[in-house]
Amino acid sequence: MGASLRDVARLAGVSVKTVSNVVNGYAHVSPATRAKVEHALSQLDYRPNLSARNLRQGRTGVIALALPELDAPYFAELSRFIIDAAAEVGWLVIIEQTGGSLDRERQVLDGVRRHRVDGLILSPIAIGADELAARTDDTALVLLGERIHGGPADHVAVDNVRAARDVTEHLIGLGRRRIAALGAQDNSISGTAPPRLAGYRESLAAHALPETVAKVDRYRRAEGAAAMAALLEARPDAVFCFNDLLALGAIRTILAAGLRVPEDVAVAGFDDIEDGRFSTPTLTTVAPDKAQLAGIAVDLLKQRIEGRTDRPPREVHATYRLMTRESTLGGRGGGAAGDQA
Amino acid sequence: MGASLRDVARLAGVSVKTVSNVVNGYAHVSPATRAKVEHALSQLDYRPNLSARNLRQGRTGVIALALPELDAPYFAELSRFIIDAAAEVGWLVIIEQTGGSLDRERQVLDGVRRHRVDGLILSPIAIGADELAARTDDTALVLLGERIHGGPADHVAVDNVRAARDVTEHLIGLGRRRIAALGAQDNSISGTAPPRLAGYRESLAAHALPETVAKVDRYRRAEGAAAMAALLEARPDAVFCFNDLLALGAIRTILAAGLRVPEDVAVAGFDDIEDGRFSTPTLTTVAPDKAQLAGIAVDLLKQRIEGRTDRPPREVHATYRLMTRESTLGGRGGGAAGDQA
DNA sequence: CTGAAAGCGCTTACAG
């Protein structure tokens, strides 16, 4: 199909090694030789066979990004940044959807893609510290999301406990007293639900306020809407939803019930997906620096892949900002086009 | 790092070929031999080196999905289905973001990933029929979105002209007479803007109604909001936005201007992203069958990859439905949790 | 039913 190094070498009248030198940009090739080779290269429209190069080098130039579901806006936005960050160091990204299933997370960790990828960025939900510690596959790994305690892998996340406290304090500062949390999960050991719940609880306890916690299976609008319907009976005056999709679903239910947001019920989310900057009302939320998260993840992975495999696991916190908008502030919130700050 | 076929063969006391036979599930291996081999396989935790296999077979088991941007919800949702459909035939998917740039689309088509992927699914915006016809790379290709006239590649899309007509007729049927279109594009030759504009125009012409067309550079909420602000001076009583993001941005502007949706301005979109099922008001839109789109794309690509390369290019239409919701119908629209039909 | 050998297209020591 395509031309090989040998074809180019033959046409240029040099050895395969010399062509390889030119292709790989090694210095110390005489100008005359280089010119001959380059001419042959372009004449044959040579493209290196990456399978061969990979076989020889033991590298693929590809990493896998394993996340629960690509069509959740937070993960779509994050993936975008990760693909871009990976491209900058010359990597391609294969995306793998786990659906948050323990089995799929296990497979990924056990190395289904060993030899296919140089490294792995995983956003875990179901896998626990024990299994992670017992992992035998040695593909380079970086975890996204909250720290799996005692886990042997690098990971990067925002400080979810602190951010959840910030949100709760914001609601308390607005004079709200019956503040519900929406988004606890039974099946999530390593997801972000536990630390967010912890932050919420710490704040309420510090102010001696009562908690109301609603659980959901998945972090999607429909679940937020349904959970909110049940929650309305408790007459909360504020709801902290553990992600923006839940918040958007919850708002829909509150408005449909004839209540006002934020006058009757203030609503805050987490993630700062684009939807919340243009919804009516616009959504108060925690905005993780996604580009930073992606950059750190790729950087940590690069260190591991390049052999600094002895280094102790690192825990890195990315920065975040609390974006206060109409869903808690009312008219004072953002402008017409959403708060872009 | 990992064990090779040779290691397994040595341990099992057979030849490499025999191990390969077992690994690849060939019949005609004696039960005793098979047992020996399988024991050695599991003892060494053997995983085939895919680079080597690929080099030998000339296949990678990986396809590329090239689209404008992954964090646009429509593409995120579609990607999800494509990854799933690809997984069913044993393929992995690399995602490549073109940003709708002509250069990036060219690179992809010219085979930057040749040898790295077996095939390519491209959602083009900027590339034209001429360049496509002049393509020299012969990586299997399927186009997503509107037909590039005379193009040499298979493609799959909904019938955008007809769907746009349906939307416009729906608005006319509601008694609207000053119907604007939002989403025309200067730089889009092969995107979906031209056929949607054509469908809109056909309907208006058939009813002798005047057109008002607003252009945007990109299909995002912020651009919809900005374009709508300008459009408001023309006092439209309905707006057909060429995708849901533009519609969501437009609604935000209309509401912020103190007007009501749909009483003052009815708004319709295109794509049926999840956001529009939970926004306030819920969004009337065209819902392409995304799972079907993805399935067809993967199927067409599979045919090409498996050698039916002689077959003339095929144009396939996926089905769609017009989802009428609150943004055009008002209170009669969907229920609290969004129309799931 | 099983084995020995060649070769996919590279890169990497090793010579010169």
Add this chain to the structure above:
DNA sequence: CTGAAAGCGCTTACAG
């Protein structure tokens, strides 16, 4: 500065 040879780990004819 350039070349000849080995080898990465597979699979595929070809024998037996």
